[in-house]
Amino acid sequence: MKNQLLFTTVICLLFNFSQAQQSDFESDSIFLDKLFKTSLTNGKSYEWLSYMTNKIGSRLSGSLGAERAVEWGKNTLQGLKLDKVWLQDVMVPKWVRGTSEFAYIDSGGGTTNVVPIAALGGSVSTPPDGIKARVVEVQNFEELEKIGKDSIQGKIVFYNRPMKPDVIETFSAYSGAVNQRTQGAAEAAKYGAVGVIVRSMTHSLSDVPHTGTMSYGALALNKRIPAAAISTNGAELLSAMCKLNPKILFYFKQNSKNLGDVLSYNVIGEIKGSQFPNEIIVVGGHLDSWDLGDGAHDDGAGIVQSIEVLRLFKMLGYKPKRTIRAVLFMNEENGLRGGKKYAEVAKQKDENHIFGLESDAGGFTPRGFSFAATDSQFKRISAWKPLFTPYLADSFTKGGGGADIGPLKTDKNVLAGLRPDSQRYFDIHHTASDVIGAVNKRELELGAAAMASLIYLIDQYGIN
């Protein structure tokens, strides 16, 4: 009897629960359908991206392009008639590439092979006449240590560990290879290397070098050595030639410079919450890009998608319960100053950021989201997955949100990252090929709609 009662109670509870779910599910799925339909039929994201890439172009921190992007971002947000639009001062590092880099392999007897390189962001210049030296090829820092100072002194260290092709999620493969680029020069300098050449961070074999940030850490100014990325085809050639003849020489010349900090801005627009105005939801991407290409996927896509979230809400007459902010962060690529500043000011003002969503993984077909959240928060959010199934964007995983929103993390709030299909991203990442022709309009619009859907659900139901 006791068992029967328990059984009946459980059944009743389940039934009520599923009833309650049902009703929300229906109205929510109707609203999500509207968001997707509107983004696909009446979206602005692609038109905006076309402006950002073709009319502004690259937007490296401290550049004229970045300045113009700030102006454009402000005007675009103002055009949406939000409750408030403002700029937030951020001091950003200004690094310039200077004139085009030049590099070749000298295999003796007058035989040279020109190879494509690009100075890494933050790298110092070579001497005006460039550097010519023998090459030590390594896969990682352990190998560097094993080879030792005597064999490295006066040479160019060539990091040639490819991104692993058998990792499904390409960002994981990137994480597993990128320390060669970020710390390679600082490490090689310890052993007396005179320069560093790094295999481009991509799976694909191509002639396009991929730039990206690097850091000398605490290395003294006079110990800093220049570092450049070489295209993967160039890396394959250099490696093959080193194996044939370890005495070949590598020449490269670049005149990049660090010019100190300059003033720039985060651009922020918000719709005030009607019920819980002090609970803030952030949606954003980064306004800056590398100087090669037009930063179409990285992160023009994230910027226009974030603005589109607010525009979709306005267009559909949706009045959020909580305060929703689009934040166009400055300087993600080489300093993260925008993200840090935003979090710092939020803390000063004692603002309660309950949720942050970043799109900084390309404007490709959305597959889902990753969440930095507690188990119970993640479980609660995962209950919404079926709402995303019709759009094939229902892969919800635990993981990071995004670099810019990272500094906002507390042990109470939730951060999320849009997870688009990642297979093509590193074909164009940080290269001259990151242009709007590499972005598919529908994929971009689907991403914006998926983001708006998640923000809507968070706004409706909170995070706990």
Next chain:
Amino acid sequence: MKNQLLFTTVICLLFNFSQAQQSDFESDSIFLDKLFKTSLTNGKSYEWLSYMTNKIGSRLSGSLGAERAVEWGKNTLQGLKLDKVWLQDVMVPKWVRGTSEFAYIDSGGGTTNVVPIAALGGSVSTPPDGIKARVVEVQNFEELEKIGKDSIQGKIVFYNRPMKPDVIETFSAYSGAVNQRTQGAAEAAKYGAVGVIVRSMTHSLSDVPHTGTMSYGALALNKRIPAAAISTNGAELLSAMCKLNPKILFYFKQNSKNLGDVLSYNVIGEIKGSQFPNEIIVVGGHLDSWDLGDGAHDDGAGIVQSIEVLRLFKMLGYKPKRTIRAVLFMNEENGLRGGKKYAEVAKQKDENHIFGLESDAGGFTPRGFSFAATDSQFKRISAWKPLFTPYLADSFTKGGGGADIGPLKTDKNVLAGLRPDSQRYFDIHHTASDVIGAVNKRELELGAAAMASLIYLIDQYGIN
């Protein structure tokens, strides 16, 4: 007490079941991991596709390209040291485009706008001097009927219904628009139209016309009118100009021809099953393509992926229980003769095809599969979904398999189609842009591995 016993029994059953599942799941997931890793690190699919597209090129039924593709397919399958490789005779229609088409809008006073068109596959030629006539723009056949013979007679019918942008799965949008292309000429001819111009089947606005098959049905030879696709930008222009001035004239000229049937082949390779050799599993795509472009996605991708399935099994030393055949079907695009012939011969020989898998939706990131199956078969197969989750290819839906394998359907067997991400497919479908540059190596390889995984599971566990 009775309840308790029942409860305990249920728990025990569940436990045993999950134990049994667990063990299979583990070994299966290990094998799937091998398939994916091998495809991504040691795959041949991209290299083969490069050969097919760059060394052979387009492969329209009856063309030299198709002949060379048959030869290449046979040699490639033979290179895998399968148990048997053979050609199957198929009579295919031979249609040729002839010299390049030419079209312009004549808005009077000497003002003309040249627009890009492509004759539809199967269309008759215009008269040698072309056709020049007034234009009737319609969205569908109902509108045609409403306008009526008096207003259509002697004019060119311009079908301009776009593919719906707010349908998530682009193939559904395609299905909803394609009757304009396939039956447009036959319908318009009934009302005395002299020619047909069809908006290209794509969401994107571009200058590239999309060809594709059309049929006159039972229409008498002397009633047949020429039909061509116009690029979407051309369609937008033509529509705008018709609205400004309904009296504008459209001119087009093409000299396409139907040359009757010629001999071609399906190419087939098989690994004999070790336990159930009479249970046949087919994996395939179509070897023919349209004559514009190189048929890289449509369906070079499906061909190389299907061959790769067998190669992966050979390479990993997997000995299938059931007979597995790769079938490179001829003439999917404009006749489906290969698919029909294969099924006809299978029936004659009383062969038992328990399962067929086709890849003919592009070489993009695999999202999952659609299945033509009974509810219980689908339920059983759906239990494997978690095995595909690590590869984000776990969207299993009910639906069709593929055109070529369609004729194999019985009420007992299961047919399946690989479902890649569909957002970009109609940017390049049936155009000069369907070249290998539009194919991402990793996406192609992931598709091949997903196919091999499904075939492996069917081979291991059957379909019932």
